[in-house]
Amino acid sequence: MTEQTTRRDILKRSLAIAGLGGLGIPEWAIPALAQGETLMEFTDQPKDFELSRTPDRRIIDVRRIDGPITPADKFFTTQHHGHPEIDVAAYRLQVSGLVAKPLDLSLADLRAMPSRELVFGFECSGNRGPLNGLSSNGRWKGVPLRTVLERAGVKAEGREFVFFGADHAEEEVEFRGATFKVDQQYGRSLQRDTALSDEPLLAYDLNGEPLTPHQGRPLRLLVPGWYGAPHVKFLAQIHVQTDPYLGKYQARWYRTLKGEMVNGEMKWVETAVTRMHLKSFIARVTRGAGGHNVFGVVLNDGTPLKSVEVKIDDGPWQAAKLDPETMREKYAWKFFNYAWNGATPGEHTVTSRVTDVNGQLQPTADDLEVKKTFLEDNSQQRRKVMLT
Numbered sequence: 001m002t003e004q005t006t007r008r009d010i011l012k013r014s015l016a017i018a019g020l021g022g023l024g025i026p027e028w029a030i031p032a033l034a035q036g037e038t039l040m041e042f043t044d045q046p047k048d049f050e051l052s053r054t055p056d057r058r059i060i061d062v063r064r065i066d067g068p069i070t071p072a073d074k075f076f077t078t079q080h081h082g083h084p085e086i087d088v089a090a091y092r093l094q095v096s097g098l099v100a101k102p103l104d105l106s107l108a109d110l111r112a113m114p115s116r117e118l119v120f121g122f123e124c125s126g127n128r129g130p131l132n133g134l135s136s137n138g139r140w141k142g143v144p145l146r147t148v149l150e151r152a153g154v155k156a157e158g159r160e161f162v163f164f165g166a167d168h169a170e171e172e173v174e175f176r177g178a179t180f181k182v183d184q185q186y187g188r189s190l191q192r193d194t195a196l197s198d199e200p201l202l203a204y205d206l207n208g209e210p211l212t213p214h215q216g217r218p219l220r221l222l223v224p225g226w227y228g229a230p231h232v233k234f235l236a237q238i239h240v241q242t243d244p245y246l247g248k249y250q251a252r253w254y255r256t257l258k259g260e261m262v263n264g265e266m267k268w269v270e271t272a273v274t275r276m277h278l279k280s281f282i283a284r285v286t287r288g289a290g291g292h293n294v295f296g297v298v299l300n301d302g303t304p305l306k307s308v309e310v311k312i313d314d315g316p317w318q319a320a321k322l323d324p325e326t327m328r329e330k331y332a333w334k335f336f337n338y339a340w341n342g343a344t345p346g347e348h349t350v351t352s353r354v355t356d357v358n359g360q361l362q363p364t365a366d367d368l369e370v371k372k373t374f375l376e377d378n379s380q381q382r383r384k385v386m387l388t
Helices: 008-018 107-112 145-152 248-252
Strands: 093-097 103-105 116-123 135-144 160-175 178-191 201-206 220-222 235-241 255-262 265-272 279-288 291-299 305-312 317-319 334-340 346-356 383-387
Touching: 093 145, 103 107, 103 145, 107 135, 107 201, 116 201, 116 291, 135 145, 145 201, 145 235, 178 248, 279 346, 279 383, 291 305, 291 346, 305 334
Parallel strands: 093 235
Antiparallel strands: 093 103, 116 135, 135 201, 160 178, 160 235, 201 220, 255 265, 279 291, 291 334, 305 317, 305 346, 346 383
């Protein structure tokens, strides 16, 4: 497949919707296909590839990223228990448990509190393989979680903060060979130090508009730098308790099992899915008047980046250029470009890797062989592309 197109009108509309038009972002910083650019074919793309647009799952086509902000109607989403119908006018957020003053807040109450904006790009912990379509970046607005918790007055013994969505379903719970069916809400928890930090946000707007049902209308939790699972949609209740929360999507569903060498012996360790691991991927390769260009995306937990490199076939690693505009926002996804000079027609492999300021290097697939579960796959990915 090749594609030749001009998309500046689409770009300008998307900038206006995202509220970026007045920020002075130059068009060269926006990775829309320029006039005369031709999209090269990824030969490892599934032949029957189509965007997943089921009611509970939407992915994006990373080959057609138009700018730093993903439009709300294209933002990726996954959902376990459908989209509950919530009367926004009657909506209430309950804050309960180990608090001095239980709260029952309307959406108007929340909007009246001091707000802040957050540009945040994240991915589903199951985002993997060549497509990477379970990732997006948006401009969110809401009330800091700490503001609400301070109003409630968290007691000293409150250690675990549990967030329940309004979405629920009958779930099977296994215990020593027995299976019980019980109705459960989607739930995740944060420990005290994270919940009371400056970072978590109770978001009610995305890109200047109220949240869509797919993004958790009317309110969702956001934990900057974390994978998608903890960002509880349709937030209905915050419950403060002492004991760890062990609900399905906290203790069993979103877990990683991998081997670690301890004193010369392999130990199998289970960890919760929380902070995003350092990752880059190639989104597209194009041909223009000046030659070929490799465009890619970095996702991570907000740790500053040191470098991104690109390798063609089995050649040496070469420095790519990080986009300065997307680097301005700590938790946004970051873009990079690599000018592929002297490219020859035919099939090639293109790989990227990213390093942060702490020296953390994106791992290879071989490095992750000790990981048994598929979640949190941040390995370097070799894309196959046909140049013309």
